[in-house]
Amino acid sequence: MRLLIVEDDAPLASGLRRILEAEGHAVDVTSRGEQAVLAAAQERFDLVILDIGLPQMDGFEVLRRLRTASPEKNGPMPVLVLTARDAVDDRVRGLDLGADDYMVKPFAMPELTARVRALLRRSQAHGGPRIVHGPLALDTVARRAFLKNEPLELAAREWAVLEVLLGKVEKIVSKEAIIQAVAGWGDDLSPNAIEVYVSRLRSKLEPAGIKIRTVRGFGYMLEEFKGN
Amino acid sequence: MLLPPIAALLVLGALVAYYPSIEPATAAYDQSLIDVGISLGSYLRAAGQGYRLELPAAVDQVLRRDSFDTVYYRVLGPNGEGIAGDDGLPEPLNGAGDAVLAYDTSYKGQNVRAVAVPAQCGLDSCRVLVAETLVKRKRMARDILFSTLLPEMLIAFATILIVWFGVKRGLGPLARLSEEIKARSPGDLRPIDAAGTPEEARPLVSALNELLQEVSQASRNQQRFLANAAHQLRTPLAGLQAHTELTLAKALPSEVRAELEQVHQATIRTARLANQLLALARAEPGARGNAAELNLKSLAEAEADAWVHQALAQDVDLGFELEWAPVHGDAFLLREALANLVHNSIEYSPRGGHVTVRTGRRDGGSFLEVDDDGPGIPLAERERVLERFYRVPGTSGTGSGLGLAIVREIAAGHGARISITDAGAKGCRVAITFPHG
Numbered sequence: 001m002r003l004l005i006v007e008d009d010a011p012l013a014s015g016l017r018r019i020l021e022a023e024g025h026a027v028d029v030t031s032r033g034e035q036a037v038l039a040a041a042q043e044r045f046d047l048v049i050l051d052i053g054l055p056q057m058d059g060f061e062v063l064r065r066l067r068t069a070s071p072e073k074n075g076p077m078p079v080l081v082l083t084a085r086d087a088v089d090d091r092v093r094g095l096d097l098g099a100d101d102y103m104v105k106p107f108a109m110p111e112l113t114a115r116v117r118a119l120l121r122r123s124q125a126h127g128g129p130r131i132v133h134g135p136l137a138l139d140t141v142a143r144r145a146f147l148k149n150e151p152l153e154l155a156a157r158e159w160a161v162l163e164v165l166l167g168k169v170e171k172i173v174s175k176e177a178i179i180q181a182v183a184g185w186g187d188d189l190s191p192n193a194i195e196v197y198v199s200r201l202r203s204k205l206e207p208a209g210i211k212i213r214t215v216r217g218f219g220y221m222l223e224e225f226k227g228n
Numbered sequence: 229m230l231l232p233p234i235a236a237l238l239v240l241g242a243l244v245a246y247y248p249s250i251e252p253a254t255a256a257y258d259q260s261l262i263d264v265g266i267s268l269g270s271y272l273r274a275a276g277q278g279y280r281l282e283l284p285a286a287v288d289q290v291l292r293r294d295s296f297d298t299v300y301y302r303v304l305g306p307n308g309e310g311i312a313g314d315d316g317l318p319e320p321l322n323g324a325g326d327a328v329l330a331y332d333t334s335y336k337g338q339n340v341r342a343v344a345v346p347a348q349c350g351l352d353s354c355r356v357l358v359a360e361t362l363v364k365r366k367r368m369a370r371d372i373l374f375s376t377l378l379p380e381m382l383i384a385f386a387t388i389l390i391v392w393f394g395v396k397r398g399l400g401p402l403a404r405l406s407e408e409i410k411a412r413s414p415g416d417l418r419p420i421d422a423a424g425t426p427e428e429a430r431p432l433v434s435a436l437n438e439l440l441q442e443v444s445q446a447s448r449n450q451q452r453f454l455a456n457a458a459h460q461l462r463t464p465l466a467g468l469q470a471h472t473e474l475t476l477a478k479a480l481p482s483e484v485r486a487e488l489e490q491v492h493q494a495t496i497r498t499a500r501l502a503n504q505l506l507a508l509a510r511a512e513p514g515a516r517g518n519a520a521e522l523n524l525k526s527l528a529e530a531e532a533d534a535w536v537h538q539a540l541a542q543d544v545d546l547g548f549e550l551e552w553a554p555v556h557g558d559a560f561l562l563r564e565a566l567a568n569l570v571h572n573s574i575e576y577s578p579r580g581g582h583v584t585v586r587t588g589r590r591d592g593g594s595f596l597e598v599d600d601d602g603p604g605i606p607l608a609e610r611e612r613v614l615e616r617f618y619r620v621p622g623t624s625g626t627g628s629g630l631g632l633a634i635v636r637e638i639a640a641g642h643g644a645r646i647s648i649t650d651a652g653a654k655g656c657r658v659a660i661t662f663p664h665g
Contacts, residue, residue: 009463015470084462106466106499109473172532216547
């Protein structure tokens, strides 16, 4: 994947570049908002990591121009905003201007890479019907699942629950949210039923190293796949 | 305070009214004595070498009759010898014998008012003295005094009332002003509304408002500085953290790894400290202004992701019991308070421990609380852990000692109460209870 980092703090920019290159991405770095706007107009990036606190043209302005200048001509270009400020207004403003995610400095690298992966996956999912999570692959068109390239039997409800969790890796999904996403019209799904589906998913996925955490009193979280 | 000058004015007013009115009255009484003297003079007759007074007894009685006073008279011959009347009635001390004189003297041990009237006796000049006691004069003086004093006193009383009401009414707005200032919280630096204050107090109010404005400007500057400083720290810290984590991801000699782990921990702590300083700056009185209607349940739900990752890293089971809990407050600050409580609980929980975040309503107010099954806080330390930079002696965690102090300030800023109690057999429960509403 091709990534653009717009960050004027050189040590942070170089750190980000090395981490994301280690993830297998091609990374360009610029410290200037104006250059970022130019670069994005000429080339296609799969993801932009944008610092808000830039000299001269600030991140909000860059974001605004990115969103108005190139209306998704080459497919979606997700933007992950980085900021040293955490005022709620900034967050809302960034998201209003079309940021796809938002991280407050400083942050742990695993969290950044997880967010980057999630954003890339989401943007790929627009076109591709395949969801991949470690050894797990879901073909959403054929509705077939594979684990370590072997076909995996999933009941319809199990599939639905797994799809919700895959959409929010490393984030807690509340039981209510799962019920809302899974239950069809007129269905009456109890939180206990969700527990049953999750425990069935666990018994199928955990041997392959895929973990679903229970967050007591709240919901579930599909952990980032870390290998066996 | 106003009484002595008013009393002095009253006395002065009485004197000023009394003397002009007593003088004509005294003159009138003197005149009637003079008239008596003149009529007595007309009874003088020549008798041989001298004169005598041929006064019929009836006339004498009429002259001497008076409803209040005793009347005395004495008739003196041309050489000052007594001819008739009451011997010993003193003559005036000065003045010519042929002048009509009125004077005060005493007779038979009594103060009397007397007149001396010249009388024609042949070719010579005789003198008639008439005197009377002072009963009716005193009565008259008393009447005059009373009749002038009474209205004076009424006026004075009315004046006192008017002044008292006027002052009270005039000072009323000032009293309200001082009540308003007293009722303010220390952080309330809004200008005072000058609309309700009287004209005279306007300069005071505007001077106060200028001062308030300067103080709040200074406080805003300080907060802005602190917030900027904290924000500025975050970018280099992010870089430091990135490189540390990158290096830690590589194969390293074990001592280097151990050292670098220390650097990494210090970086995370510093970042946390920057956040806490920011929260303190925001929690300062006067910094608020982002209050809105919030639900503690949604606030906790939104932050749950971040906490769960920390809990997982420390092998702590983080659970939630979230119920609807509406409050009026600053989202940033309440989030920070909650984050500090959860962070503390996770930090001090043993591996495999349990931390539970709870929100809801009890006794008519919303609450949020965090339970852990860590070592707990000894009873004697519970007050002190709320102080800035205080840490329970012998604790191992990496805290700055700011967390609970921040929670306390944020709670206080929202009119909420913070309490530290036991949570079950061991561990502790920190609860923030918001006022009814």
